[in-house]
Structure formats: C-alpha cells, structure tokens
Amino acid sequence: MQPTRLSRDHRRQQILECALPLFARHGFAGTTTRRIADAAGISEALLFKHFPTKSAIYAAILADICSADPGLERLRAEPPSTRTLALIVRGMAHYFMTAADGSEAEGNQKLRLTLGSFVEDGEFAKILFDKVEQIIAPIFIDSLKHAIEVGDAQPGLAGPRDLFWFAHHTVCTLAATQLPSLPSLDYPPLARLEREVCNYILRGVGLTDAAIAAHAALDIPFESFESSVLEFAK
Amino acid sequence: MQPTRLSRDHRRQQILECALPLFARHGFAGTTTRRIADAAGISEALLFKHFPTKSAIYAAILADICSADPGLERLRAEPPSTRTLALIVRGMAHYFMTAADGSEAEGNQKLRLTLGSFVEDGEFAKILFDKVEQIIAPIFIDSLKHAIEVGDAQPGLAGPRDLFWFAHHTVCTLAATQLPSLPSLDYPPLARLEREVCNYILRGVGLTDAAIAAHAALDIPFESFESSVLEFAK
DNA sequence: CAGATTGGTAAGTGAGTGCTCACTTGCGCA
DNA sequence: TGCGCAAGTGAGCACTCACTTACCAATCTG
Numbered sequence: 001m002q003p004t005r006l007s008r009d010h011r012r013q014q015i016l017e018c019a020l021p022l023f024a025r026h027g028f029a030g031t032t033t034r035r036i037a038d039a040a041g042i043s044e045a046l047l048f049k050h051f052p053t054k055s056a057i058y059a060a061i062l063a064d065i066c067s068a069d070p071g072l073e074r075l076r077a078e079p080p081s082t083r084t085l086a087l088i089v090r091g092m093a094h095y096f097m098t099a100a101d102g103s104e105a106e107g108n109q110k111l112r113l114t115l116g117s118f119v120e121d122g123e124f125a126k127i128l129f130d131k132v133e134q135i136i137a138p139i140f141i142d143s144l145k146h147a148i149e150v151g152d153a154q155p156g157l158a159g160p161r162d163l164f165w166f167a168h169h170t171v172c173t174l175a176a177t178q179l180p181s182l183p184s185l186d187y188p189p190l191a192r193l194e195r196e197v198c199n200y201i202l203r204g205v206g207l208t209d210a211a212i213a214a215h216a217a218l219d220i221p222f223e224s225f226e227s228s229v230l231e232f233a234k
Numbered sequence: 235m236q237p238t239r240l241s242r243d244h245r246r247q248q249i250l251e252c253a254l255p256l257f258a259r260h261g262f263a264g265t266t267t268r269r270i271a272d273a274a275g276i277s278e279a280l281l282f283k284h285f286p287t288k289s290a291i292y293a294a295i296l297a298d299i300c301s302a303d304p305g306l307e308r309l310r311a312e313p314p315s316t317r318t319l320a321l322i323v324r325g326m327a328h329y330f331m332t333a334a335d336g337s338e339a340e341g342n343q344k345l346r347l348t349l350g351s352f353v354e355d356g357e358f359a360k361i362l363f364d365k366v367e368q369i370i371a372p373i374f375i376d377s378l379k380h381a382i383e384v385g386d387a388q389p390g391l392a393g394p395r396d397l398f399w400f401a402h403h404t405v406c407t408l409a410a411t412q413l414p415s416l417p418s419l420d421y422p423p424l425a426r427l428e429r430e431v432c433n434y435i436l437r438g439v440g441l442t443d444a445a446i447a448a449h450a451a452l453d454i455p456f457e458s459f460e461s462s463v464l465e466f467a468k
Numbered sequence: 469c470a471g472a473t474t475g476g477t478a479a480g481t482g483a484g485t486g487c488t489c490a491c492t493t494g495c496g497c498a
Numbered sequence: 499t500g501c502g503c504a505a506g507t508g509a510g511c512a513c514t515c516a517c518t519t520a521c522c523a524a525t526c527t528g
Contacts, residue, residue, distance in 0.1 A: 005524070006473055027353065029264035033516060043477050048517060053257075113259045114351045116412075119261065122414025129411070129418050154443060158430035166404055167417060169411075175401035177363070180356025184363050185399060195394035200400045204438030209388060239494070267486060277507050282487060372525060 004041075008085035013048050015040050020061050025110035026118050028058055062124045065110055066131060076135065080142035080171070082152040088140050089167060089201050093194050096171040100178035101190065111175055132168075133161075140164045144205060167201045171188040238275075246284050249274050254295050258343035261350055262292055296358045299344055300365060310369065314376035316386040316441070320449035322374050323401060323435050327428050328407040334412035335424065345409055366402075367395075374398045378439060386445035401435045 006014065007064045014129045018039040033054050051057045078084050099107025105121045110128075117124035141160040147153035160164065174197060177185040202212045252273040256265045267288050271278040272378045286289045312318050333341025344362075357415065375394040381387040392400065408431060411419040421427045427451035 006274075008301060008475080011475080025353070027261055029261060032514080035513085037456075044517080045478080045519090046476055049475085052517095054516065112353050117348050117354050117411040118413050118418070120414070120415055121347050122411075122418045125411065125414075125418035126416065154436065156434035162421065162427075162430055163332060165411075165421075165433060166408070166431060169407035170400055170404045170438075173406040173410075175399070176352040177356075177359065177399075177403070180354070180359075182271065182356055182360065184352070184356045184359035187399075193396075196396055197400060199391035200438040203390065203440060204404075204434040206437060214416050245505080266484080268484085278487075279489085279508080280506055283506080286487095288486065298523080 006052075009233060011046075014043075014045065015050055015057065016061055016064060019057050020109055022064070023061060024056060024112040026115075028054075028120075033057075051208035061121070062113065064129050066115065066124075076139060078139060080139065080146040082147040082150065082211055082214055083205070084139060085147055085205075086198075086202065086212075088136065089198050089205075090194075092136075092167065093171050093198050093201070095196055096175035097178070097190055100110075102177040108179070111172075111179060114172075115176060115179075131139065137161060137164045140167075147207065147211065152208060152214075153206040154208065156206045161231075163205045167205060170201055170204075180209065245276075245280075249281065249291065250295055250298060253291050254299070254343055255338075257292055257295060258346040258350075262289075262354075267291075272358075275427055296347065296361070298309070298366065299347065300361050301372070310373060314380040316377065316418040316445055317449055318373060319377035319381055319439075320436065320446075322370065322377065322391075323439075324428075326370075326401065326433050327432050327435070328404050330409035331412070331424055331428050334409040338413075342413070345406075345413060348406075349410060371395060371398045374401075377427075380388060381441065381445065386442060386448075387440040388442065390440045397439045401439060404435055404438075405431060418461065 014038070017035045019031070022035055022039060033044055033047055037047045037059065040047070047057075078087075095107060096111070099111050100106055102108060114125050114128060125178065141164060144153060144160040144163065148155050156163070174193075177183060178187070186198070201211065203209070249270070253265070253270045256269055256273060267278055267281055270291065271281045274281070281291075285294065296467055312321075329341060330345070333345050337340060348359050348362060375398060378387060378394040378397065382389055390397070408427075411417060412421070422430070434445065437443070
C-alpha cells in the first residue's frame, strides 16, 4: 500500500495527536508504542525516528497541552466585579462539566492526564496549575476583593487565592466522578448540577445570598467557557 | 535460605498487603507480578497458586479496601445537629489531609486508587462512594436539615445530599494536590489549611457565619477522624 | 540525470511480561 | 515413625515490551 508521505513537522504533530487519547485513557505504562504507531498508521520504527523514547512522546504531549488554553486570556482584561466573579465560577463549572461529558473533548483528556499526574509525580499537574494561577486566579482574586469592598461578599478565614483553588477543587472531583462511562455518582442533569455547584461555590467564597441572586441572570446557556467569555466581552 | 511457611489465609493476606502499595503507586499496568512476589518475599509461582491472575490480586485488593472503614459507623448513632455537621466536615477534611500527608497511610493509598479508578472504568470509585453514601451521608443530611430548621443554615439551590458530595469533592482534589512528593499547589501549613477549607465548605453548605463561629471551638487538634469521633462520643 | 537527502518500513534485538510445570520441603496426624 | 498433603520453588514457557538495524523509494538539488 502507498504510504502517505508527510513532512517532518506534520508527522510529528500527527503522532502526538494520535498518542494523546491513548495516554489519557490507559496511562503511561498502559500505552504501548505499538498501539501508538498503529493509531498513527505508521511503523514503530518511524515513531522512534521522531522521538528518541516513549517518555519523550509523553513529555511532548504534556508540554503541548499545557500551552494551549485559548480564550482564557481574554478574561484578564475584564474589570474586577462581582459579576465577573460569578462569570468565572460559572465558566469554570461549565468547562469542567463539559470536559467530563464529551469523551472526545480536549478537556476530558486534560482532566484524565491531571488525575493520572496526581498518582504519579504530580509534575504535569504542577505545571498546569502554575499556568492557571497566572492566568485566571488574578481576575478571580481581584473580583472577590472588589466584591468584599462593595459589600457583596464577606471576608472569610481563607484568602481569595486559596478560595479560588477550593472552587477549582470542587468542580475538579465533581467532573472526575462523571468522567468514566459509568459515572461514579448519580447527579441531577448537567444544567441543574452546574447551577447547584455554582451556588455552593459562591456561598463558600463568601458571597451573600442577595449578591448571588442578583447574578443568577448569568444562568443563560453557555456553549463553552470561551464563548461565555466572548459573550461577556461584548 | 529457610522459607517462612505460612498458612493459606495468612499468606494470601500478606500478598495483598504487599501488593497494595505497589498498585497504588504504579497503577495496574505499571505493577509486575515479579515485583509483588519480591515484595512478599516469595516466588512468583506461589503467587499464582493463591491468585489465578494478576487481575484477581488487584480485584481482591479493591474489594478488601472497600469494606474497611473503621470508626465511621460510630457516627451513625450521633444526634443530628449543627455541631455534628461541623464535626463531620472537620473530620472529613482532616481525614483527607492526613491521607495526603503520610505516604504510608492507608488513606493515601485509597486516594491513589480512587483517582486511578476515575481514569479507568470508575468501578472502584463507584463501589467506594456507594458505601460512603450509605454510612456518612445520612448523618450529614440529617444534620444539615436540622441546622436549617434551627436557623443555623439557609437552604440553598442544591439539596443536602448533593451538598455533601460537593464538600467531599473539595477536600478530595485538595488532598490530591498534596499527594505527590512535590505538591502540585503551595498551601499554608496543614492545620491552617484544614480550618480554611472547613470554613469554605460550611459556608458553601449554607451555614451562617454566626453558626460557623459558634462551632469554631471544634478546632481542637484531632489525631484522626476516628479519634475525633470517639472524642465527641464521650 | 546523478547523487544526496529524507520519509518510510520489514525484520529483527535483548530484556521483561504474566503464567506454568515438575519438583522439593516440612508440618500434622495415624 | 512414617505417610499424605499443603506450602513453596527454580527453570522456563509463549509472548510482548521499547527500541535498532538495514534497507527501500520518493523527492529535491545541481
């Protein structure tokens, strides 16, 4: 049969794209180079002409995925406000829930790799979290501080930065329970669950019930975190 | 050298105990039967006289660990109250935090297996969560309902059962970030972090700041979830 | 069109995998 | 005391692992 001849960069990229779902689903040890080669439609030999070791493929995937979070950076320009805070929480919840839902989604595989990273050395999770802390956390923190000044929120025991991560943690495991084909926990339908967990988080963060109610109008259907941000940016 | 001759049950149990940390740290695919046999100080042949396959060893471990949660059932007799609610949340946080801390702790390995289960088929997580829902959730739910009646808490969008799991999710990922030898997130010292996250959860669950403050006295040092329960039971 | 470069593979390599077999050792009990 | 049987093993099975070697066949360059 005729082999499809690709340029070096294209082939490399194709290998990574084919390997990602395998590593995400079966972990590092559970993924063989033979299966990666099969998925990419090439021989193992060619695989090892592009990457010196199996570990190198894994590392390249983790590096790639860390530097690809489009749409989030748009939020950085938004003014700190209670509304922005509610929007971030809502967007975060939606992002994680859709990640768990669509088995082919990019977020799904990112979540799987993150959970796997916890069990291993945690390095991937650390890199990813560093990036999140730089990009999203500041807006959250400023918005929460603003909400406290305005009287929409009451200061709590934990600082805004820790509260941001607590919010993240809540939706992270929540999404994880819905990740397997057979969810580990029964929950109400996604749309309702999303609103429930937002309510919990906003309360936990210190927002008053009045402030939460005032921003319940945000409960418009979002297509994705990015699109919600775009919508708000109008 | 002289082999130590054990009875069938003893040997079987010993194999499981030796295999648990290996599966927890390296996953199913990453753990070899040779290493298990080495850890148990026996030959691979003997291993396969006790278990027909490697999978059977893994399954036996998961089954064992699901049915071993001492101390929790004592809580079931406690009267539903705001104080009990605060105690459960505090105990849950402490249980997860110490699980992440001590690398040899039983909770550590349970957490690792649970996270791994999410990435795989989620079956182990489902079994474990079913058990938790039967044992701990009811006390939490009754206590929260009681707190609402008494005026210590305000009803929220989510029902008590979902709120219980939200609380669990928060501490679960929190613990996961502290699990690797190199934590994925920097946090304040354990004792403070524990109080911070309890504050967040109790707020999220709907408790008024007054009620939370009233039960801040629970912030006595706990040795473990079990001991905290025992202490309260006096 | 010669020749160098590059994308690509068939057919291996030693090391290691889960698992088995023929066999030995030692304890409980008649 | 000696026999039966369970505990225990060394050696090696068939197979898979990550990774190499040796060799094509296109394409580019002059």
